[in-house]
Amino acid sequence: MKRRDALRNLSVWPVAGLAIGTTFPFDSVMGAPAPSPARRNLFKELGIRTFINAAGTYTAMSGSLMHEEVLDAIRSTSHEFAMIDEVQDKVGEKIAALCHSEAATVTAGCWSALVLGTAGVLTGMDPKKVAQLPHLEGMKSEVLVQKSHNSGYVHALTNTGVKMVEVETPEDVEKAVNENIAMMWFLNYAGPNGKITDKDWVALGKKHNIPTMIDMAADATPVENMWKFNDMGFDLVCVSGGKGIRGPQSTGILMGRKDLIAAARLNAPPRGGNIGRGMKVNKEEILGMYVALEKFINLDHIKQWKIWEDRVALIAAAANKIAGVTTIISVPAVANRTPTLNISWDTTKVKFNNGGLQEKLRKGDPSIEVAGGNENSINITSWNLQPGEEKIVAKRLKEELGKASV
Ligand SMILES: *Cc1c(COP(=O)(O)O)cnc(C)c1O
Secondary structure (H helix, E strand, C coil): CCHHHHHHHHHHHHHHHHHCCCCCHHHHHCCCCCCCCCCCCHHHHHCCCCCEECCCCCHHHCCCCCCHHHHHHHHHCCCCCCCHHHHHHHHHHHHHHHHCCCEEEEECCHHHHHHHHHHHHHHCCCHHHHHHCCCCCCCCCEEEEEHHHCCHHHHHHHCCCCEEEEECCHHHHHHHCCCCEEEEEEEHHHHHHCCCCHHHHHHHHHHHCCCEEEECCCCCCCCCHHHHHHHHCCCEEEEECCCCCCCCCCCEEEEECHHHHHHHHHCCCCCCCCCCCCCCCCHHHHHHHHHHHHHHHHCCHHHHHHHHHHHHHHHHHHHHCCCCEEEEEECCCCCCCCCEEEEEECCCCECCCCCHHHHHHHHCCCCEECEEEECCEEEEECCCCCCCHHHHHHHHHHHHHHHHEC
8 A cells, every 4th residue: 555545544544443433443544454563472571480280270370261252352342441330230131141140240259259249238238338348237247157168268258247157957057047147158169068958058048038149169160050059049159250261360250139239239349438449350351251151151061071081081091101100080079070180109119209290290391280289199180271281291291200110
């Protein structure tokens, strides 16, 4: 294109571009795509170690990797402004429809879904109560929890000022119920350890007219879980966006009863003067979460599962070539449901010095992270592996186990 033509087009196109909502006027104006600027490799630039993640969706390891569609959603919504409440309203409706809930909102992780959901139960739509948290004068102040569910995650709830009251049996619940009980909380991964099932927990809540909440942060798989607990009747369901769903790592979803979601949002950004103001999610993350959820629900989960299984089988086969090594592939009953490979070794036949196998893989090239490392075993999952990385993990494992054989 001649310079004169280019200039003439410049005077016309930006307006037309705006009219159709184009947000890259200067790329499209010139007709030809602009050469993409050289990408900075910030990991290299700052000397940050990257690694093959054969461990799992650990927050400390940056969770999971977003699909291209999610990155597109983030990029394509970065160039214009929108009102956060409107983004939340529209995305909330879509998420609610996908997950069979009355309403939904995107939060800053499952943790903040737990905080905001609890806050909403306590305050309802009363702005004075919202301003008052975590001081609970005039509000209910206790949450029922099964003893086996009373883990570190309850700190999300106690942030709002509530105290946890432990129960073990349905009879305990009957005895504990009083005017002060704001909510009944269920931790999905602790389900098999408790004496009261999820269904019975919901039934007890309904009987006593106490809202129930479930934390299913790391239970995106199987995909039916995305609506199972809403269908079951939990009033609030909390899930991580950046674990199995592969949304932005800083997101989560709070879904459930319409009145409770509205109340939770009073305690959340963009409003201030509340306990949730620090739990901000911007439009790109909210929309990225929506696209990730949609993609996740529409995945061919049978095919996906087979890929995960084939990868761990390939890694197990390589490790099994070394004498004294035992491999077991299993699937956790709850939480992080994905084929999980345990590799253990007879320490009289395979001997590691200086930190063991986990450390050798971490320090190797490429660096590989595995989970649960101790002196005679490690755990591996394959859902965070990129295609082909399973072969690298298999090769490195065989090398290190081989070197340590005595
Ligand atoms: C990961 C996790 C959380 C916290 O979720 P984030 O999305 O990281 O905020 C809460 N509860 C359980 C059981 C978890 O596994």
